[in-house]
Amino acid sequence: MGCKTKTLIVLLIALLIVIYKWWKPTAGGTNPDVLPVVLWHGMGDTCCMPFSLGAIMSLIVEQTKGGYVRSLQIGGNPILDWQSGFFIHPDEQVEWVCQQLLQDERLAKGYNAIGFSQGGQFLRAVAQRCPQPPMRTLISLGGQHQGVFGLPMCPTLSQKSCDYISRLLNSAAYSEEAQHNLVQATYWHDPIMENHYRLGSTFLANINNELYLNTYYVENLQKLKKFVMVMFLNDTIVQPKESQWFQFYTSGQDRIIQPFNESKAYQDLHLDKMESEGKLVFLGIEGDHLAISKEWFIKNIVPLLLEK
Ligand SMILES: *[C@@H]1O[C@H](CO)[C@@H](O)[C@H](O)[C@H]1NC(C)=O
Ligand SMILES: *[C@@H]1O[C@H](CO)[C@@H](O)[C@H](O)[C@H]1NC(C)=O
Numbered sequence: 001m002g003c004k005t006k007t008l009i010v011l012l013i014a015l016l017i018v019i020y021k022w023w024k025p026t027a028g029g030t031n032p033d034v035l036p037v038v039l040w041h042g043m044g045d046t047c048c049m050p051f052s053l054g055a056i057m058s059l060i061v062e063q064t065k066g067g068y069v070r071s072l073q074i075g076g077n078p079i080l081d082w083q084s085g086f087f088i089h090p091d092e093q094v095e096w097v098c099q100q101l102l103q104d105e106r107l108a109k110g111y112n113a114i115g116f117s118q119g120g121q122f123l124r125a126v127a128q129r130c131p132q133p134p135m136r137t138l139i140s141l142g143g144q145h146q147g148v149f150g151l152p153m154c155p156t157l158s159q160k161s162c163d164y165i166s167r168l169l170n171s172a173a174y175s176e177e178a179q180h181n182l183v184q185a186t187y188w189h190d191p192i193m194e195n196h197y198r199l200g201s202t203f204l205a206n207i208n209n210e211l212y213l214n215t216y217y218v219e220n221l222q223k224l225k226k227f228v229m230v231m232f233l234n235d236t237i238v239q240p241k242e243s244q245w246f247q248f249y250t251s252g253q254d255r256i257i258q259p260f261n262e263s264k265a266y267q268d269l270h271l272d273k274m275e276s277e278g279k280l281v282f283l284g285i286e287g288d289h290l291a292i293s294k295e296w297f298i299k300n301i302v303p304l305l306l307e308k
Helices: 003-022 053-063 078-087 090-103 118-129 159-172 176-181 183-187 194-200 215-222 241-245 264-268 271-276 294-306
Strands: 037-040 069-071 111-116 135-141 226-232 280-285
Touching: 037 053, 037 118, 053 069, 053 294, 078 183, 090 118, 090 183, 111 118, 111 294, 118 135, 118 183, 118 215, 135 294, 159 176, 159 183, 176 183, 215 271, 226 241, 226 294, 264 271, 271 280, 280 294
Parallel strands: 037 069, 037 111, 111 135, 135 226, 226 280
Antiparallel strands: none
């Protein structure tokens, strides 16, 4: 074995030890007076990287003086957790998460939830499908509630895989193969062929009541105390960025955004009712996708977590 190889192996082992030490899907828990917080990571990320959600977990524990935080590790291990962001159907993920939340006794009296990017719409599905344990406030950081029409980048995936995914989405997003194997296809929203989306999207069209009006979803969503949607005003990843505020293109074209209150989903999920009750909160933040500063988080998100 060459000297270089040996060094590489030693470094790799050191890295694994560091990650293992940091890798904790739960944190805090000594302050019973603050509601637990559940996090769901975005595409290309995992529950617990120290420079990503791990840092957010520490920040929340610090700011809530020991509140319990659980960052969802989909599938129960780091590899599956990463893969889930691309390749495990959201229905399967949501179902698994619902079971996990139900089994976590600390969450029994309710919890607040923060979704990062696609984790935002996945947590909304949890709110709509799994009323127990009760979700109180849902905070969506850059979630795509009306889907996306474009995928300019795939973080932590090779260029070749990313190109393949983009081609598949653009040519055959609603094929059985894509819907079954590719998470991003399940919230691909083609405004030019709106009917293909309604009939073909196996996740987003379902939770947005596009095809069937599921009153169970409506009832459960209304149980939220607040639904906070954060849009990154200079987002270069989510197309259109307005999807982060539950808006989308007017059908038939991909330039003009339809007024929020005129969309079908707005009516079919009774967001009008939530809006009139002051439950919908729209926040905008300057910067690119998920570019959140510690200061902004402390000023805008932490107070929501401390509400009684
Ligand atoms: C970000 O977007 C906002 C709103 O569209 C705009 O006012 C601002 O100038 C943009 N900032 C940058 C750095 O592009
Ligand atoms: C949407 O809101 C605008 C401005 O608040 C209002 O003028 C319009 O009538 C509303 N449309 C519907 C369908 O409620």
